Amino acid sequence: MNPEDLKYSKEHEWARVDGNTAVVGITQFAAEQLGDVVYVDLPASGSDIEQFGKFGEIESVKTVSDLFSPIGGKVVEVNDTIKDSPEKVNEDTYGEGWLLKIEISDLAQLDALMDAAGYEAHIAE
Numbered sequence: 001m002n003p004e005d006l007k008y009s010k011e012h013e014w015a016r017v018d019g020n021t022a023v024v025g026i027t028q029f030a031a032e033q034l035g036d037v038v039y040v041d042l043p044a045s046g047s048d049i050e051q052f053g054k055f056g057e058i059e060s061v062k063t064v065s066d067l068f069s070p071i072g073g074k075v076v077e078v079n080d081t082i083k084d085s086p087e088k089v090n091e092d093t094y095g096e097g098w099l100l101k102i103e104i105s106d107l108a109q110l111d112a113l114m115d116a117a118g119y120e121a122h123i124a125e
Helices: 028-034 107-112 116-124
Strands: 013-018 021-026 037-041 054-060 064-068 073-078 100-104
Touching: 021 028, 100 107
Parallel strands: none
Antiparallel strands: 013 021, 021 100, 037 054, 054 064, 073 100
């Protein structure tokens, strides 16, 4: 079940918004589809990223997939734990498995994201 307090993108990323900052990660559905994550390539702190723009790659035992940001803004923190322990993405998708913290450039971008019920309907299609 996807947490109710998050916003979701069609590309299977989530955003946990606190003021004008968002923590970003991939959804449990995406983690399950990927299988065991072995490597995550993330941008440097200070990077600007656009909403729905590519910000990195995630590699699993099965495939390599692009990562797309659910929100645009400036990267203020990168989860360095993921570099050494990429399995956290599978083990704790909505907790220790987060990827980036972004200072949101425009809060109106949140309107383009889905709530948990909308995301559940999207992945059921």
